[in-house]
Amino acid sequence: MDIARFLSIGFSAIFVSNFVLAKFLGLCPFLGVTQRIKNALGMGAAVTFVMFLASFVTYLLYGLVLKEGAALVGADLVLVLKTPMFILVIATLVQLVEMFLRSRVPALYDALGVYLPLITTNCAIMGVALLNTTDAPEELQRLGEENFLEGLLVATWYGIAAGLGFTLAMLLMSGVRQRLVHAGVPEPLKGIPIAFICTGLMAMAFLGFAGML
Amino acid sequence: MGFAIVSGFEILLRLCALNASPQTMPERSHFQEFSKGIVSQNAVFVLVVGICPTLAVTTGLKSAVAMGVGVIAVLTCSNVIISLLRNVIPREVRIPCFIVVIASFVTMIEITFKAYLPPGINAALGIFLPLIVVNCSILHRAESFAYKNDVGRSLLDGLGTGVGFALAICLVATVREALGNGTVWGYSWLPTSWPVEYVPASILIQAPGAFLVLGLLLAGFNWLRRTRERP
Numbered sequence: 001m002d003i004a005r006f007l008s009i010g011f012s013a014i015f016v017s018n019f020v021l022a023k024f025l026g027l028c029p030f031l032g033v034t035q036r037i038k039n040a041l042g043m044g045a046a047v048t049f050v051m052f053l054a055s056f057v058t059y060l061l062y063g064l065v066l067k068e069g070a071a072l073v074g075a076d077l078v079l080v081l082k083t084p085m086f087i088l089v090i091a092t093l094v095q096l097v098e099m100f101l102r103s104r105v106p107a108l109y110d111a112l113g114v115y116l117p118l119i120t121t122n123c124a125i126m127g128v129a130l131l132n133t134t135d136a137p138e139e140l141q142r143l144g145e146e147n148f149l150e151g152l153l154v155a156t157w158y159g160i161a162a163g164l165g166f167t168l169a170m171l172l173m174s175g176v177r178q179r180l181v182h183a184g185v186p187e188p189l190k191g192i193p194i195a196f197i198c199t200g201l202m203a204m205a206f207l208g209f210a211g212m213l
Numbered sequence: 214m215g216f217a218i219v220s221g222f223e224i225l226l227r228l229c230a231l232n233a234s235p236q237t238m239p240e241r242s243h244f245q246e247f248s249k250g251i252v253s254q255n256a257v258f259v260l261v262v263g264i265c266p267t268l269a270v271t272t273g274l275k276s277a278v279a280m281g282v283g284v285i286a287v288l289t290c291s292n293v294i295i296s297l298l299r300n301v302i303p304r305e306v307r308i309p310c311f312i313v314v315i316a317s318f319v320t321m322i323e324i325t326f327k328a329y330l331p332p333g334i335n336a337a338l339g340i341f342l343p344l345i346v347v348n349c350s351i352l353h354r355a356e357s358f359a360y361k362n363d364v365g366r367s368l369l370d371g372l373g374t375g376v377g378f379a380l381a382i383c384l385v386a387t388v389r390e391a392l393g394n395g396t397v398w399g400y401s402w403l404p405t406s407w408p409v410e411y412v413p414a415s416i417l418i419q420a421p422g423a424f425l426v427l428g429l430l431l432a433g434f435n436w437l438r439r440t441r442e443r444p
Binding site: 024025079082123135187199 | 261262264265268269309312313316317319320323324327339340343344346347348349352416419420421422423424425427428429431432433435436439
């Protein structure tokens with residue numbers, strides 16, 4: 001796995017197929033927590049951190065337990081167990097991260113505290129878990145068959161990059177919304193409708209990245 | 214684990230409550246129980262929850278109908294089961310219990326769809342079929358309705374909310390498919406020899422169009438509500 005492939009995966013996850021603007025994942029916090037730049041940054045950091053952990057753990061579980069011919073079970077459990085398993089793993093993970101941060105890194109906990117529990121119901125986390133395992137692009141699936149550790153590395157990096165892309169979209173949106181407060185928006189468009197239209201314009205700008213890869 | 218989901222969900226509920234009108238009517242007729250989810254408390258256009266699938270699967274009417282059927286089935290079944298179990302589930306771990314029930318029904322729907330729907334529609338639904346499990350509107354109904362009401366009312370509430378969601382995504386999908394692709398349900402609706410030829414705006418079936426169409430539809434419904442309140 002050379003460095004150029006890594007860079008292209010990262011660039012693709014952040015800009016070309018941004019989780020919010022191109023894949024429609026994680027729109028609840030995108031609309032709910034983008035009134036202020038500071039909150040948007042906190043939420044983005046928390047999501048990136050949990051996405052990194054979640055993509056690592058779910059890929060590991062997928063390879064060792066769920067997949068057909070998996071190391072620990074051997075039977076094909078993907079279709080039946082993936083949804084309950086992933087959602088419970090993510091919920092547990094969020095709780096563990098919260099407990100760890102509260103006792104060990106209180107400063108970070110105070111900064112992220114409010115946003116951590118909100119992440120469990122964020123479909124971007126579940127989305128990254130599915131996009132790494134059952135709905136992975138063929139290339140990643142082939143890589144996982146050949147070399148499990150390398151597949152794990154790529155999956156984890158994809159999780160981090162997707163989180164960074166989410167943070168970028170949150171930051172851009174919060175900047176726009178701070179300006180919108182002072183803009184003369186027509187009455188029916190105020191609030192969420194104008195936020196959607198601004199997001200649409202941003203997504204249009206991001207379409208321009210599509211030609212780069 | 215329970216705590217993480219509970220508090221995360223409570224914050225989400227508070228976000229929803231900002232948009233929703235307070236529930237002050239304890240006594241509703243059975244028909245009102247069904248119809249409130251379609252008009253006055255529509256998940257997409259009034260509460261603005263469950264936005265991710267609304268944008269992602271609305272490139273065509275067919276996939277939107279499939280998604281709508283999936284959500285109606287999951288919502289109705291999970292509401293009934295949770296309502297039946299409401300005296301058994303302890304309050305402290307209720308949200309993980311809800312999630313397990315919902316996840317089971319989502320899995321059933323996913324397997325059924327994989328077996329019976331054409332591959333094209335399954336591809337269009339993609340990861341958004343399993344992602345029904347994190348759709349806020351389903352957990353919202355489980356927590357705020359099914360856990361507190363009897364089976365009959367929960368069934369009607371689940372059906373109503375599901376139908377409201379399905380109608381909303383079908384509306385978005387019809388607009389996007391008709392203007393972005395020039396078709397409705399796969400059939401071309403544009404007359405071939407019209408005075409001016411309409412060239413479909415393909416941006417509307419791409420990602421930006423989803424945001425634009427939903428934003429404009431939301432604004433339209435806001436405007437309608439406003440004019441009706443103050444004639």
